[in-house]
Amino acid sequence: MSPVFIGILAYIGVSLFIGLLVSRKVHSESDYLIAGRQLGYLLTTFSIFATWFGAETCVGAAASIYDKGLSGGNADPFGYTLCLLLMALIFAGPMWKRKLTTLADLYKQRYSPSVEKLAALIIAPSSVIWAAAQIRAFGHVLSVSSDLQLETSILIATVIVLVYTVSGGLWADAYTDVIQGFALIFGLGALAVYLSLQEQTPTISQLMSNIWTGSGNAEPESWMATLDGWAVPIFGSIVAQELISRVLAARSATVAKRSAFAATTIYLVIGMIPVYIGLIGVSLVPGIEDSEQVMPQLALTYLPTVLYVLYAGALASAILSTVDSALLAASALIEHNIIYSFRPQMSERSKLLTARGGVLVLGVIAYYLAIYGTTTYEMVEMASGLGSAGIFVITLFALYSQRGGTTAAVAALIAGLGVSVWGSYIQPFDGSYVLALLGAFAVYLMISVREPGRATV
Structure with a gap:
């Protein structure tokens, strides 16, 4: 086995151990879905950040910037940063104060149970598709780092996520998100610093020549397409159950708001690393056909083995922290807002078992979508706007x-x-x-x- 694959397995092993360890905190549906509303600043902040910083942020943002220059950052990092900022400013406090378990609970309070169920049925598939996209991306990471076939790698990725998400719920997600968040920061930071020290890397003044155009490979788009490029990450993502569950899990409205502000800052700062890599990639790897290979190619070419393992761990972190959140979000909507509404006499134990079973079933569905679906990018786009x-x-x-x-x-x-x-x-x-x-x-x-x-x- 390659050192990179061994490093990824070691990182995964730590995440699994911590996820299983904190599963002892789970005794009720509330513990499982929103961590009993007990998350403090550290867990809430890093859970929001790590959940939002997915594979498309690492690889997709660098690719888009490479093709279009700064105008390619309308979704990542700029659009999603605005999404988190609006969550902190407008939604975090009012939502937490309503003592919701899921976003669909808001519609039951304000409108009716029928709106609650319809909304849950609309939101849940998006989360499953998003999970499938991340599982497929993680499968690619494992297959590139080893001799495993893509299908086998996707199966391994699915099993890994299901083990600690089924057992620990949001408690497991929150604790592993802290590890994954720091791994992201150190991994991407190491890549940026190492690349900046290379003699071939253009200076800031040299970067200014293509800062708005990138490589110029992108097809021109209409102003309506540009509007969509901003609207989907801002308005489409601010109502994502994955994000809202983190806000609801905070121990107070103040913690929810301040943590959202902190996560916004971290997201923008770390999100500028793929922007920088995309811009310097125009000079370091000119003429690359598949722009999504810009960041992986630079890491493979310039990083020594130890730092490449750190980078691969960062990419794995971005993916794992997103997919576990997506599966838990979909299960919460189906169990809490659909099944429980038809069976209100369910005991706390039955609700907990149903939620865990939902994660397992939806994980299997996400696995099949990852195997037989379209590309990672297309699935992410579908999940964001649907x-x-x-x-x-x-x-x-x-x-x-x-x-x-x-x-x-x-x-x-x-x-x-x-x-x-x-x-x-x-x-x-x-x-x-x-x-x-x-x-x-x-x-x-x-x-x-x-x-x-x-x-x-």
Whole structure:
């Protein structure tokens, strides 16, 4: 076995051990899904950061910057940074104070159980697709670092994540996120520092010549496509259950808000490393055909073995911290907002077993999607935009307005989902997500004129 593969296995072993160790804290559904609302500043901050900093941030951002220059950073790191900032400013405090377990609980409080269930059914598939994308990416990391076939590597990746997520839930995720967060910082930091010391690396003044254009390989895009590039990571991701569960797990509203602010800062600072790597990559690896290979190629070419192991661990960290959160988020929505609503007499033990079983079943589904699905990038794009336009609209009205009720919320969800699906898959056109947002807003407002609102709780 290669030193890189051994290093990754050692890192995974530590994560598994800690995940299984903290599983002893889990005694109820609340412990499993939101860590009993007991997370302090360190766990909340790094859980938000590590969950959000996925494979697409490491590899995808460097590739986009390589192709387009700084304009390629509209999603990562700039769009997702704005998403976290808005969470800290607008949503974190009000959501925590409502004592929610999932985002769909908000819709039950503000609208009705039917809106709760419909929203859960819209959000959950996105989380499973996102998990599948990360599992596939981790499979690539393992296969490149060893002699394993991609399919075998994807199976191993799935089993690893399921073991500690099924057992420890959000407690396990939070503790391993701290390890994964520090691994990300040190791994990417080591790569950036080492590359900056190379004689071939361009100076800051030299970088300015292509800072807005990159390699120039990217196809020009319309202004509507550019708007979508900003809207999806900001509005589509701010209502992701993966992010909101971390906010709800904080021990107070103050911890939730301050941790979100801290995570925003860390995300932007560390997110600038792929930006830097993408920019210098234009000079260090010019003419590369697949821009997603920019960061891996630079790491493989310039890093000594020890530092390359650190880099590979950082990439594995980014992936693991995202996939466990996605599976737990989907299971929470299905168990808490769908199954439990039909079986309210379930005991605490039954709810806990159902949630764990949900993670296991959804993990198997994610595995098959990872094997037979499209590319990692395409699955991430699908997960980010699918149905979230309507979710954002009804969340905003639920928190800050008494206008509208069940009919307006259901119509907005259907309108947002319908426009997104039509504009992305049936008859693709630029700006489909922005139009889905506007359509959901318009439908909600029109129906709310004749529908009495329901007071917020």
